[in-house]
Amino acid sequence: xxxxxxxxxxxxxxxxxxxxxxxxxxxxxxxxxxxxxxxxxxxxxxxxxxxxxxxxxxxxxxxxxxxxxxxxxxxxxxxxxxxxxxxxxxxxxxxxxxxxxxxxxxxxxxxxxxxxxxxxxxxxxxxxxxxxxxxxxxxxxxxxxxxxxxxxxxxxxxxxxxxxxxxxxxxxxxxxxxxxxxxxxxxxxxxxxxxxxxxxxxxxxxxxxxxxxxxxxxxxxxxxxxxxxxxxxxxxxxxxxxxxxxxxxxxxxxxxxxxxxxxxxxxxxxxxxxxxxxxxxxxxxxxx
Amino acid sequence: xxxxxxxxxxxxxxxxxxxxxxxxxxxxxxxxxxxxxxxxxxxxxxxxxxxxxxxxxxxxxxxxxxxxxxxxxxxxxxxxxxxxxxxxxxxxxxxxxxxxxxxxxxxxxxxxxxxxxxxxxxxxxxxxxxxxxxxxxxxxxxxxxxxxxxxxxxxx
Numbered sequence: 001x002x003x004x005x006x007x008x009x010x011x012x013x014x015x016x017x018x019x020x021x022x023x024x025x026x027x028x029x030x031x032x033x034x035x036x037x038x039x040x041x042x043x044x045x046x047x048x049x050x051x052x053x054x055x056x057x058x059x060x061x062x063x064x065x066x067x068x069x070x071x072x073x074x075x076x077x078x079x080x081x082x083x084x085x086x087x088x089x090x091x092x093x094x095x096x097x098x099x100x101x102x103x104x105x106x107x108x109x110x111x112x113x114x115x116x117x118x119x120x121x122x123x124x125x126x127x128x129x130x131x132x133x134x135x136x137x138x139x140x141x142x143x144x145x146x147x148x149x150x151x152x153x154x155x156x157x158x159x160x161x162x163x164x165x166x167x168x169x170x171x172x173x174x175x176x177x178x179x180x181x182x183x184x185x186x187x188x189x190x191x192x193x194x195x196x197x198x199x200x201x202x203x204x205x206x207x208x209x210x211x212x213x214x215x216x217x218x219x220x221x222x223x224x225x226x227x228x229x230x231x232x233x234x235x236x237x238x239x240x241x242x243x244x245x246x247x248x249x250x251x252x253x254x255x256x257x258x259x260x261x262x263x264x265x266x267x268x269x270x271x272x273x274x275x276x277x278x279x280x281x282x283x284x285x286x287x288x
Numbered sequence: 289x290x291x292x293x294x295x296x297x298x299x300x301x302x303x304x305x306x307x308x309x310x311x312x313x314x315x316x317x318x319x320x321x322x323x324x325x326x327x328x329x330x331x332x333x334x335x336x337x338x339x340x341x342x343x344x345x346x347x348x349x350x351x352x353x354x355x356x357x358x359x360x361x362x363x364x365x366x367x368x369x370x371x372x373x374x375x376x377x378x379x380x381x382x383x384x385x386x387x388x389x390x391x392x393x394x395x396x397x398x399x400x401x402x403x404x405x406x407x408x409x410x411x412x413x414x415x416x417x418x419x420x421x422x423x424x425x426x427x428x429x430x431x432x433x434x435x436x437x438x439x440x441x442x443x444x
Contacts, residue, residue, distance in 0.1 A: 025290075033290040041292040050298060054305045058313065065316045070323035084317050105318075106310035114305060148298075153291060157298025161306075164299075 015233050022126065022229055024143040025151060026133075032143065043151055050148035053117035054110075061113065087112055090275060094282040100169060104281050107165065108274050111158070116270035118148045119221055122262060126228045149269075150221040152214065159214035162277050163206060166284040173285050182287065213276050220269050224262050231255045413441045 013021065024032045025043040033041055064080040073081060087109045088101075095104050130144040148154045170179045183202045184195045235251030238244045417437060424433065 027292070027294075033292060035290070037291040039291075039293045039296075041294075042297055043292065043294040046294050047297055047301075051301060054301060058305060058308055061309070061313045061317075065313045068316050068320040070320045070327060073324075081317065081321060084314070085321065088318070103306075103310055106314040107306040109314065110302075110306045110309040151294065153294035154298045156291070157295040158302050160295065161299050161302040 018233060018236075019226070019229050021141070021143070022130065023145070023226075025145050026143045043145075043153060045144050045146065046148045046151040046154050049121060049146055050114075050118055050154055053121070053148065054114050057113040057117045058110070061109075083112065084109060087274065091278055094275075094278040095285060096282075097173075097285055100173075100281070100285065104165075104278065107281075108278050111277050112270050112274040115149060115158075115217065115273045116267065118154070119266035119270055121147045122150070122221065122224055122228065122266065123259060126225070126232050147221055147225055149217055150225045152218045155218040155221075156211070156214035158217075158273070159210045162213060162280055163210040165277075166206075166209075166280050169281060169284040174287060178287070209280055213273070213280070216276075217269050217273050220265055224258075224265060227258055228255070228262075231258060409444055413444050416440065416444065 026045040027033060027041045027043045029038075029041045060076075061080055064077050068077060088105055091101050091105045091108055095101050124146060129146045130142075133144045134140050134142045145151060170182075174182060184198050186198060187201060188194045188198050231251055231254045234247050234254065238248040238251070420437065420440075
Protein backbone atom coordinates (compact mmCIF):
# COMPACT_ATOMS: atom_id res chain seq x y z
CA UNK A 1 0.00 0.00 0.00
CA UNK A 2 3.01 2.24 -0.21
CA UNK A 3 1.84 3.60 -3.59
CA UNK A 4 -1.38 4.75 -2.11
CA UNK A 5 0.53 6.07 0.89
CA UNK A 6 3.04 7.99 -1.21
CA UNK A 7 0.42 9.37 -3.50
CA UNK A 8 -1.62 10.48 -0.53
CA UNK A 9 1.12 13.08 -0.03
CA UNK A 10 1.39 14.18 -3.66
CA UNK A 11 -1.93 13.91 -5.45
CA UNK A 12 -3.97 11.65 -3.17
CA UNK A 13 -5.97 9.26 -5.38
CA UNK A 14 -9.40 8.52 -4.05
CA UNK A 15 -10.44 4.93 -3.47
CA UNK A 16 -12.31 5.05 -6.77
CA UNK A 17 -9.29 6.34 -8.66
CA UNK A 18 -7.07 3.66 -7.11
CA UNK A 19 -9.39 0.87 -8.22
CA UNK A 20 -10.02 2.29 -11.67
CA UNK A 21 -6.28 2.67 -12.19
CA UNK A 22 -5.79 -0.96 -11.25
CA UNK A 23 -8.41 -2.09 -13.71
CA UNK A 24 -6.81 -0.52 -16.80
CA UNK A 25 -4.77 -2.78 -19.02
CA UNK A 26 -1.30 -2.01 -20.27
CA UNK A 27 -1.87 -2.02 -24.02
CA UNK A 28 -0.21 -1.16 -27.29
CA UNK A 29 -2.00 2.19 -27.62
CA UNK A 30 0.02 3.74 -24.82
CA UNK A 31 -3.08 4.94 -22.95
CA UNK A 32 -6.26 3.46 -21.55
CA UNK A 33 -8.53 2.03 -24.24
CA UNK A 34 -11.34 4.48 -24.94
CA UNK A 35 -13.77 2.50 -27.09
CA UNK A 36 -15.44 -0.62 -25.81
CA UNK A 37 -14.30 -2.55 -28.86
CA UNK A 38 -11.11 -1.59 -30.65
CA UNK A 39 -9.37 -4.36 -32.57
CA UNK A 40 -6.34 -2.18 -33.24
CA UNK A 41 -5.15 -2.67 -29.68
CA UNK A 42 -3.55 -5.61 -27.90
CA UNK A 43 -3.25 -5.88 -24.14
CA UNK A 44 0.46 -6.39 -23.54
CA UNK A 45 0.12 -7.37 -19.88
CA UNK A 46 -2.49 -10.07 -20.59
CA UNK A 47 -0.34 -11.52 -23.36
CA UNK A 48 2.85 -11.50 -21.27
CA UNK A 49 1.34 -13.13 -18.22
CA UNK A 50 -0.83 -15.63 -20.07
CA UNK A 51 2.05 -16.79 -22.27
CA UNK A 52 4.33 -16.87 -19.24
CA UNK A 53 1.88 -19.04 -17.30
CA UNK A 54 1.22 -21.27 -20.31
CA UNK A 55 4.91 -21.80 -20.95
CA UNK A 56 5.61 -22.36 -17.26
CA UNK A 57 2.86 -24.99 -16.92
CA UNK A 58 3.77 -26.77 -20.13
CA UNK A 59 7.51 -26.62 -19.35
CA UNK A 60 7.00 -28.35 -16.00
CA UNK A 61 4.81 -31.02 -17.61
CA UNK A 62 7.20 -31.37 -20.54
CA UNK A 63 10.11 -32.00 -18.17
CA UNK A 64 8.05 -34.69 -16.47
CA UNK A 65 7.02 -36.16 -19.83
CA UNK A 66 10.65 -36.30 -20.98
CA UNK A 67 11.82 -38.38 -18.02
CA UNK A 68 8.58 -40.25 -17.49
CA UNK A 69 8.85 -43.84 -16.28
CA UNK A 70 6.34 -46.62 -16.01
CA UNK A 71 8.18 -47.82 -12.90
CA UNK A 72 8.03 -46.08 -9.54
CA UNK A 73 7.20 -42.43 -10.27
CA UNK A 74 8.85 -39.47 -8.56
CA UNK A 75 6.73 -36.95 -6.69
CA UNK A 76 6.61 -34.48 -9.54
CA UNK A 77 5.67 -37.20 -11.98
CA UNK A 78 3.02 -38.49 -9.58
CA UNK A 79 1.57 -34.99 -9.26
CA UNK A 80 1.38 -34.50 -13.02
CA UNK A 81 -0.01 -38.02 -13.40
CA UNK A 82 -2.78 -37.28 -10.92
CA UNK A 83 -3.89 -34.21 -12.88
CA UNK A 84 -3.57 -35.97 -16.21
CA UNK A 85 -5.45 -39.02 -14.99
CA UNK A 86 -8.22 -36.81 -13.61
CA UNK A 87 -8.57 -34.96 -16.93
CA UNK A 88 -8.36 -38.21 -18.89
CA UNK A 89 -11.08 -39.83 -16.78
CA UNK A 90 -13.36 -36.84 -17.26
CA UNK A 91 -12.64 -36.84 -21.01
CA UNK A 92 -13.41 -40.56 -21.24
CA UNK A 93 -16.73 -40.04 -19.52
CA UNK A 94 -17.81 -37.16 -21.73
CA UNK A 95 -16.19 -37.59 -25.15
CA UNK A 96 -16.80 -41.14 -26.29
CA UNK A 97 -14.66 -41.09 -29.40
CA UNK A 98 -11.14 -42.34 -28.62
CA UNK A 99 -9.95 -40.76 -31.85
CA UNK A 100 -11.20 -37.31 -30.77
CA UNK A 101 -9.81 -37.76 -27.27
CA UNK A 102 -6.29 -37.80 -28.67
CA UNK A 103 -6.72 -34.08 -29.21
CA UNK A 104 -9.47 -33.25 -26.73
CA UNK A 105 -7.65 -34.82 -23.76
CA UNK A 106 -4.50 -32.72 -24.17
CA UNK A 107 -6.68 -29.70 -24.91
CA UNK A 108 -8.59 -30.13 -21.65
CA UNK A 109 -5.35 -30.68 -19.71
CA UNK A 110 -3.86 -27.53 -21.22
CA UNK A 111 -6.98 -25.57 -20.39
CA UNK A 112 -7.00 -26.78 -16.79
CA UNK A 113 -3.33 -26.14 -16.07
CA UNK A 114 -3.24 -22.88 -17.95
CA UNK A 115 -6.39 -21.39 -16.44
CA UNK A 116 -5.32 -22.59 -12.99
CA UNK A 117 -1.94 -20.87 -13.26
CA UNK A 118 -3.42 -17.69 -14.72
CA UNK A 119 -5.99 -17.57 -11.92
CA UNK A 120 -3.19 -18.09 -9.41
CA UNK A 121 -1.69 -14.75 -10.40
CA UNK A 122 -4.46 -13.39 -8.17
CA UNK A 123 -2.58 -14.62 -5.11
CA UNK A 124 0.24 -12.15 -5.63
CA UNK A 125 -0.30 -8.96 -3.64
CA UNK A 126 -2.39 -6.67 -5.87
CA UNK A 127 0.17 -3.89 -5.85
CA UNK A 128 3.37 -5.95 -6.05
CA UNK A 129 3.85 -6.35 -9.80
CA UNK A 130 2.23 -2.99 -10.78
CA UNK A 131 4.52 -1.20 -8.34
CA UNK A 132 7.56 -3.08 -9.64
CA UNK A 133 6.59 -2.21 -13.19
CA UNK A 134 6.02 1.43 -12.30
CA UNK A 135 9.46 1.57 -10.68
CA UNK A 136 11.18 -0.17 -13.60
CA UNK A 137 9.43 1.82 -16.32
CA UNK A 138 9.87 5.07 -14.43
CA UNK A 139 6.23 5.98 -15.13
CA UNK A 140 4.34 6.20 -11.85
CA UNK A 141 1.03 5.97 -13.66
CA UNK A 142 1.95 2.93 -15.75
CA UNK A 143 -0.91 0.46 -16.06
CA UNK A 144 -0.49 -3.24 -15.36
CA UNK A 145 -2.97 -6.00 -14.70
CA UNK A 146 -1.45 -9.30 -13.70
CA UNK A 147 -4.40 -11.71 -13.83
CA UNK A 148 -4.97 -12.65 -17.48
CA UNK A 149 -8.25 -14.42 -16.73
CA UNK A 150 -9.62 -11.18 -15.26
CA UNK A 151 -9.33 -9.77 -18.79
CA UNK A 152 -12.42 -10.56 -20.85
CA UNK A 153 -10.30 -10.82 -24.00
CA UNK A 154 -8.37 -13.75 -22.62
CA UNK A 155 -11.37 -15.75 -21.45
CA UNK A 156 -13.44 -15.01 -24.54
CA UNK A 157 -10.41 -15.88 -26.65
CA UNK A 158 -10.25 -19.28 -25.03
CA UNK A 159 -13.99 -19.89 -25.22
CA UNK A 160 -13.90 -18.91 -28.90
CA UNK A 161 -11.16 -21.47 -29.32
CA UNK A 162 -13.45 -24.06 -27.75
CA UNK A 163 -16.23 -22.93 -30.12
CA UNK A 164 -13.95 -23.50 -33.11
CA UNK A 165 -13.06 -26.96 -31.82
CA UNK A 166 -16.80 -27.70 -31.45
CA UNK A 167 -17.52 -26.52 -34.99
CA UNK A 168 -14.63 -28.63 -36.28
CA UNK A 169 -15.95 -31.79 -34.61
CA UNK A 170 -19.53 -31.02 -35.68
CA UNK A 171 -18.39 -31.04 -39.29
CA UNK A 172 -15.93 -33.91 -38.84
CA UNK A 173 -18.38 -36.26 -37.13
CA UNK A 174 -21.61 -35.39 -38.95
CA UNK A 175 -20.22 -34.20 -42.25
CA UNK A 176 -20.88 -30.68 -43.52
CA UNK A 177 -24.26 -31.71 -44.94
CA UNK A 178 -25.27 -33.55 -41.79
CA UNK A 179 -24.35 -30.63 -39.62
CA UNK A 180 -26.19 -28.09 -41.77
CA UNK A 181 -29.19 -30.41 -41.75
CA UNK A 182 -29.00 -30.51 -37.97
CA UNK A 183 -28.70 -26.72 -37.79
CA UNK A 184 -32.09 -26.40 -39.51
CA UNK A 185 -33.98 -29.40 -38.14
CA UNK A 186 -32.97 -29.54 -34.48
CA UNK A 187 -34.25 -29.03 -31.86
CA UNK A 188 -37.90 -28.66 -33.00
CA UNK A 189 -38.08 -31.05 -35.93
CA UNK A 190 -37.91 -31.21 -39.68
CA UNK A 191 -40.52 -28.89 -41.19
CA UNK A 192 -39.87 -25.96 -43.58
CA UNK A 193 -41.77 -23.63 -41.27
CA UNK A 194 -39.54 -24.61 -38.38
CA UNK A 195 -36.24 -24.14 -40.25
CA UNK A 196 -35.73 -20.47 -39.28
CA UNK A 197 -36.72 -21.11 -35.69
CA UNK A 198 -34.36 -24.06 -35.41
CA UNK A 199 -31.52 -22.17 -37.00
CA UNK A 200 -32.04 -19.20 -34.71
CA UNK A 201 -32.10 -21.51 -31.70
CA UNK A 202 -28.86 -23.17 -32.80
CA UNK A 203 -27.09 -19.85 -33.30
CA UNK A 204 -28.30 -18.62 -29.94
CA UNK A 205 -27.11 -21.86 -28.36
CA UNK A 206 -23.61 -21.53 -29.79
CA UNK A 207 -23.40 -17.85 -28.82
CA UNK A 208 -24.74 -18.45 -25.34
CA UNK A 209 -22.36 -21.34 -24.74
CA UNK A 210 -19.33 -19.44 -25.89
CA UNK A 211 -20.10 -16.17 -24.15
CA UNK A 212 -21.19 -17.74 -20.89
CA UNK A 213 -18.12 -19.97 -20.99
CA UNK A 214 -15.79 -16.99 -21.22
CA UNK A 215 -17.86 -14.67 -19.04
CA UNK A 216 -18.13 -17.11 -16.16
CA UNK A 217 -14.38 -17.37 -15.68
CA UNK A 218 -13.86 -13.68 -16.31
CA UNK A 219 -16.58 -12.65 -13.86
CA UNK A 220 -15.25 -14.80 -11.06
CA UNK A 221 -11.67 -13.66 -11.43
CA UNK A 222 -12.61 -10.03 -11.98
CA UNK A 223 -14.73 -10.00 -8.84
CA UNK A 224 -12.00 -11.79 -6.90
CA UNK A 225 -9.45 -9.21 -8.00
CA UNK A 226 -11.82 -6.38 -7.06
CA UNK A 227 -12.25 -7.74 -3.57
CA UNK A 228 -8.47 -8.02 -3.12
CA UNK A 229 -8.29 -4.35 -4.13
CA UNK A 230 -10.99 -3.36 -1.65
CA UNK A 231 -9.14 -5.24 1.10
CA UNK A 232 -5.94 -3.47 0.04
CA UNK A 233 -7.74 -0.12 0.31
CA UNK A 234 -8.73 -0.97 3.86
CA UNK A 235 -5.08 -1.57 4.81
CA UNK A 236 -4.04 1.56 2.93
CA UNK A 237 -6.19 3.71 5.17
CA UNK A 238 -4.45 2.62 8.37
CA UNK A 239 -3.16 5.21 10.81
CA UNK A 240 -1.76 5.15 14.32
CA UNK A 241 -5.12 5.28 16.02
CA UNK A 242 -7.65 2.75 17.31
CA UNK A 243 -9.67 2.80 14.07
CA UNK A 244 -6.52 2.84 11.98
CA UNK A 245 -5.04 -0.20 13.70
CA UNK A 246 -8.32 -2.05 13.49
CA UNK A 247 -8.37 -1.31 9.74
CA UNK A 248 -4.89 -2.83 9.49
CA UNK A 249 -5.96 -5.90 11.44
CA UNK A 250 -9.08 -6.07 9.28
CA UNK A 251 -6.90 -6.03 6.17
CA UNK A 252 -4.79 -8.91 7.43
CA UNK A 253 -7.81 -10.97 8.51
CA UNK A 254 -9.96 -10.28 5.46
CA UNK A 255 -6.98 -10.64 3.12
CA UNK A 256 -6.06 -14.03 4.57
CA UNK A 257 -9.65 -15.25 4.58
CA UNK A 258 -10.31 -14.15 1.01
CA UNK A 259 -6.99 -15.54 -0.23
CA UNK A 260 -7.76 -18.93 1.32
CA UNK A 261 -11.28 -18.92 -0.09
CA UNK A 262 -9.86 -17.79 -3.41
CA UNK A 263 -7.75 -20.98 -3.62
CA UNK A 264 -11.06 -22.82 -3.90
CA UNK A 265 -12.41 -20.42 -6.52
CA UNK A 266 -9.22 -20.54 -8.57
CA UNK A 267 -9.22 -24.33 -8.69
CA UNK A 268 -12.96 -24.60 -9.13
CA UNK A 269 -13.08 -22.12 -12.01
CA UNK A 270 -10.19 -23.86 -13.77
CA UNK A 271 -12.00 -27.18 -13.31
CA UNK A 272 -15.33 -25.75 -14.52
CA UNK A 273 -13.70 -24.21 -17.57
CA UNK A 274 -12.10 -27.56 -18.40
CA UNK A 275 -15.30 -29.53 -17.79
CA UNK A 276 -17.38 -27.18 -19.95
CA UNK A 277 -14.77 -27.47 -22.70
CA UNK A 278 -15.19 -31.24 -22.57
CA UNK A 279 -18.97 -31.04 -22.36
CA UNK A 280 -19.27 -28.70 -25.35
CA UNK A 281 -16.90 -30.82 -27.43
CA UNK A 282 -18.79 -33.92 -26.31
CA UNK A 283 -22.09 -32.33 -27.38
CA UNK A 284 -20.70 -31.59 -30.82
CA UNK A 285 -20.18 -35.36 -31.21
CA UNK A 286 -23.81 -36.18 -30.57
CA UNK A 287 -26.45 -35.93 -33.24
CA UNK A 288 -29.70 -34.35 -32.08
CA UNK B 289 -13.43 -4.71 -19.69
CA UNK B 290 -12.87 -3.61 -23.25
CA UNK B 291 -12.65 -5.95 -26.17
CA UNK B 292 -9.69 -5.76 -28.48
CA UNK B 293 -7.34 -7.87 -30.59
CA UNK B 294 -5.99 -9.60 -27.48
CA UNK B 295 -8.92 -11.97 -28.00
CA UNK B 296 -7.47 -13.28 -31.27
CA UNK B 297 -3.94 -13.37 -29.94
CA UNK B 298 -5.19 -15.40 -27.00
CA UNK B 299 -7.05 -17.69 -29.38
CA UNK B 300 -3.82 -18.41 -31.24
CA UNK B 301 -1.87 -18.97 -28.01
CA UNK B 302 -4.63 -21.32 -26.86
CA UNK B 303 -4.21 -23.57 -29.89
CA UNK B 304 -0.41 -23.44 -29.79
CA UNK B 305 -0.37 -24.53 -26.15
CA UNK B 306 -2.93 -27.28 -26.82
CA UNK B 307 -0.87 -28.49 -29.78
CA UNK B 308 2.32 -28.58 -27.68
CA UNK B 309 0.55 -30.60 -25.02
CA UNK B 310 -0.86 -32.98 -27.60
CA UNK B 311 2.49 -33.41 -29.34
CA UNK B 312 5.04 -33.49 -26.51
CA UNK B 313 3.39 -33.96 -23.13
CA UNK B 314 0.26 -36.08 -23.29
CA UNK B 315 1.44 -39.15 -25.27
CA UNK B 316 4.54 -40.13 -23.24
CA UNK B 317 2.76 -39.74 -19.91
CA UNK B 318 -0.32 -41.66 -21.05
CA UNK B 319 1.95 -44.36 -22.46
CA UNK B 320 3.79 -44.64 -19.14
CA UNK B 321 0.48 -44.81 -17.27
CA UNK B 322 -0.81 -47.56 -19.55
CA UNK B 323 2.45 -49.47 -19.20
CA UNK B 324 2.31 -49.23 -15.44
CA UNK B 325 -1.31 -50.38 -15.41
CA UNK B 326 -0.27 -53.38 -17.50
CA UNK B 327 2.68 -54.10 -15.20
CA UNK B 328 0.42 -54.02 -12.18
CA UNK B 329 -2.13 -56.26 -13.87
CA UNK B 330 0.61 -58.73 -14.83
CA UNK B 331 2.01 -58.62 -11.32
CA UNK B 332 -1.39 -59.36 -9.84
CA UNK B 333 -1.93 -62.23 -12.26
CA UNK B 334 1.51 -63.65 -11.40
CA UNK B 335 0.74 -63.39 -7.70
CA UNK B 336 -2.56 -65.18 -8.27
CA UNK B 337 -0.77 -67.91 -10.20
CA UNK B 338 1.85 -68.21 -7.47
CA UNK B 339 -0.85 -68.55 -4.86
CA UNK B 340 -2.55 -71.26 -6.91
CA UNK B 341 0.77 -73.11 -7.36
CA UNK B 342 1.44 -72.90 -3.66
CA UNK B 343 -1.99 -74.36 -2.96
CA UNK B 344 -1.29 -77.26 -5.32
CA UNK B 345 2.13 -77.87 -3.79
CA UNK B 346 0.69 -77.82 -0.29
CA UNK B 347 -1.95 -80.30 -1.33
CA UNK B 348 0.67 -82.56 -2.94
CA UNK B 349 2.92 -82.47 0.10
CA UNK B 350 0.00 -83.25 2.40
CA UNK B 351 -0.91 -86.21 0.23
CA UNK B 352 2.68 -87.47 0.18
CA UNK B 353 2.92 -87.14 3.94
CA UNK B 354 -0.31 -89.05 4.48
CA UNK B 355 0.76 -91.76 2.05
CA UNK B 356 4.09 -92.09 3.83
CA UNK B 357 2.41 -92.38 7.17
CA UNK B 358 0.06 -95.04 5.87
CA UNK B 359 2.95 -96.99 4.36
CA UNK B 360 4.94 -96.79 7.59
CA UNK B 361 1.96 -97.96 9.64
CA UNK B 362 1.45 -100.87 7.27
CA UNK B 363 5.13 -101.80 7.51
CA UNK B 364 4.98 -101.78 11.29
CA UNK B 365 1.87 -103.96 11.32
CA UNK B 366 3.49 -106.39 8.88
CA UNK B 367 6.67 -106.50 10.88
CA UNK B 368 4.78 -107.18 14.08
CA UNK B 369 2.82 -109.93 12.41
CA UNK B 370 5.97 -111.42 11.01
CA UNK B 371 7.72 -111.23 14.37
CA UNK B 372 4.80 -112.97 16.06
CA UNK B 373 4.87 -115.64 13.37
CA UNK B 374 8.62 -116.17 13.76
CA UNK B 375 8.23 -116.49 17.51
CA UNK B 376 5.40 -118.94 17.05
CA UNK B 377 7.43 -121.01 14.63
CA UNK B 378 10.44 -120.93 16.91
CA UNK B 379 8.26 -122.08 19.78
CA UNK B 380 6.87 -124.96 17.75
CA UNK B 381 10.35 -125.94 16.50
CA UNK B 382 11.80 -125.77 20.01
CA UNK B 383 9.01 -127.91 21.39
CA UNK B 384 9.49 -130.46 18.64
CA UNK B 385 13.21 -130.50 19.24
CA UNK B 386 12.71 -130.83 22.95
CA UNK B 387 10.25 -133.69 22.44
CA UNK B 388 12.67 -135.35 20.09
CA UNK B 389 15.55 -135.02 22.56
CA UNK B 390 13.41 -136.26 25.39
CA UNK B 391 12.20 -139.20 23.29
CA UNK B 392 15.77 -140.05 22.30
CA UNK B 393 16.94 -139.91 25.86
CA UNK B 394 14.05 -142.08 26.99
CA UNK B 395 14.80 -144.66 24.31
CA UNK B 396 18.44 -144.70 25.27
CA UNK B 397 17.55 -145.08 28.91
CA UNK B 398 15.19 -147.93 28.06
CA UNK B 399 17.87 -149.62 25.97
CA UNK B 400 20.43 -149.12 28.70
CA UNK B 401 17.98 -150.57 31.19
CA UNK B 402 17.31 -153.56 29.00
CA UNK B 403 21.00 -154.10 28.42
CA UNK B 404 21.76 -153.75 32.12
CA UNK B 405 18.94 -156.18 32.95
CA UNK B 406 20.33 -158.57 30.42
CA UNK B 407 23.80 -158.24 31.91
CA UNK B 408 22.50 -158.53 35.45
CA UNK B 409 20.47 -161.56 34.48
CA UNK B 410 23.55 -163.22 33.02
CA UNK B 411 25.68 -162.33 36.03
CA UNK B 412 22.99 -163.51 38.47
CA UNK B 413 22.61 -166.72 36.47
CA UNK B 414 26.35 -167.17 36.53
CA UNK B 415 26.42 -166.39 40.22
CA UNK B 416 23.58 -168.78 40.87
CA UNK B 417 25.21 -171.44 38.78
CA UNK B 418 28.50 -170.80 40.49
CA UNK B 419 26.78 -170.95 43.86
CA UNK B 420 24.81 -173.96 42.92
CA UNK B 421 27.92 -175.54 41.44
CA UNK B 422 29.78 -174.97 44.70
CA UNK B 423 26.88 -176.53 46.61
CA UNK B 424 26.28 -179.29 44.27
CA UNK B 425 29.91 -180.11 43.52
CA UNK B 426 29.82 -182.20 46.31
CA UNK B 427 26.68 -184.09 45.52
CA UNK B 428 25.53 -183.40 42.02
CA UNK B 429 27.08 -183.83 38.64
CA UNK B 430 26.82 -180.70 36.74
CA UNK B 431 26.41 -182.41 33.56
CA UNK B 432 23.61 -184.64 34.90
CA UNK B 433 21.67 -181.61 36.08
CA UNK B 434 22.38 -179.37 33.26
CA UNK B 435 18.76 -179.28 32.12
CA UNK B 436 17.59 -178.28 35.57
CA UNK B 437 20.15 -175.52 35.66
CA UNK B 438 19.03 -174.27 32.31
CA UNK B 439 15.43 -174.15 33.49
CA UNK B 440 16.43 -172.09 36.51
CA UNK B 441 18.47 -169.83 34.37
CA UNK B 442 15.43 -169.35 32.21
CA UNK B 443 13.26 -168.33 35.12
CA UNK B 444 15.68 -165.74 36.45
